Amino acid sequence: MLKMKRIQQIKEYILKNQSVSLDDLVETFDVSKNTIRRDVQKLVNEGHIQKVYGGVAANHAKLEAFQDRQIRNQAQKRLIAREAASWVKDGDVIFIDSGTTTLELIHFIHNKQVTVVTNNVDFIVQAMPYKQLQVISTGGQLERKTKSFSNYSIAEELNLYNFDKVFMASTGVSISNGVTNSSPVETTMKELVVKKGRDVFLLVDHTKFDKYAMVTYCGLDEIDYLITDDPLNTQYVNFIEQNNIKLFVATDKE
Template sequence: MIKTKRIQQIKEYVIQHQSVSLDDLVTTFGVSKNTIRRDVQKLVEEGHIQKVYGGVAANHARLESFHDRQTRNQLQKRWIAKDAARLVDDGDVIFIDSGTTTLEMIHFIKEKELTVVTNNLDFIVQALPYTQLQVISTGGQLERKTKSFSSITNTNDVLQYNFDKVFMASTGVSISNGVTNSSPVETSMKEMVVKKGREVILLVDHTKFNKYAMLTYCQLDEIDYLITDDSLDTSYTTFFKKNQIKWIVAPSQDESQQTLT
């Protein structure tokens, strides 16, 4: 069997069974354990599967509560948000996605004259004191676990807006599966927002790479900027250069000792 075809079949087999042992893969595909280990390693590096004790498992990111996500890597998220805010100009019409990293942008854009469309409940609440921010909610059903508004019936309302910049969050990012999300009811809105953004900026910390969730809302080559908190693997930098995507690693060296406000 051709190597690329075998690797694809291994991926499909693991996803179908959720978790399998290496011995099972050896038996099923009729190759040596060393060959299986090499094939598995390639799939792990591409973000399709993950190694677990005694074998491998499908690498589906789960939908965590907003609180659990907010308390993890909080300082890194604040740095990412600060660099994202530098891309915002007075007078912009922007979209702020639901997410713990995108929420942090409120600290750095609160003095700007902006129109902000958002499905992020906490952003709406925190923006209340800042009258120069014109905040428009997407409306719909409140998803308590993610503290965001979503609605399958109201997603077409987003199409009326022409966004200068959209700031997006993601549960997992990989070259093969693109930018992914765990919530089916949020995905349609995210897809439309990306299409309506003049510039698409993705905010993700280092824990999101080489992972994917249940649904892809855009391919990686549809974004214009990626802002993260750690250096990128060469597979990503090569991909970004090829597709003319800018990437920013926060914080820059000259800021790493500064205090965030």
């Protein structure tokens, strides 16, 4: 087995099982313990896993403050948002999820005649000057870390809407764990929005792949459009093709 392929399979195996011993990896992949140690160290250096007593464990994506996430990879996030915004047409009813990448949509749709339903507090504030944007807040409890509204009893209200397009964010994405989120209170709303969207867009930069957070709100196969900033590996490309997902890698065209 080629080294890079083996390391990729080891990573997926650890992500799936959450934590494993080195002996388990040696037996599963039929290589020496020294080889496993080198492969594991590479994954640790890349931030995918962490060493624990007696073995290794997957790195869980943690809920960070909105301001901390906003400044990371901001240029890439804006490119992703620009590509996503190109799909928004006048007259659309859309949902914009809480997130630092989805927030960037405001820069590219503010001149369009659309109805926006959102739990994204910063989007609501930044939309104030643009009268052509009809903005509807989901309401509920203010989550300060994510600058979003959450609401356990949102189901009845969301069922009133038929979204032309929904633009979703994620803390971590993987084939085995799907599209995940660090805030359990937001999960019910996200699940409903995905089901109510005619076209579901997932906006994630390259740092979100092969990571997962506390709660899965939809499978990766439930996404219609995946927009990111870096080419994906063969495993993801094959999965995307098999599930008829449209993939777009946003680049600086100007």
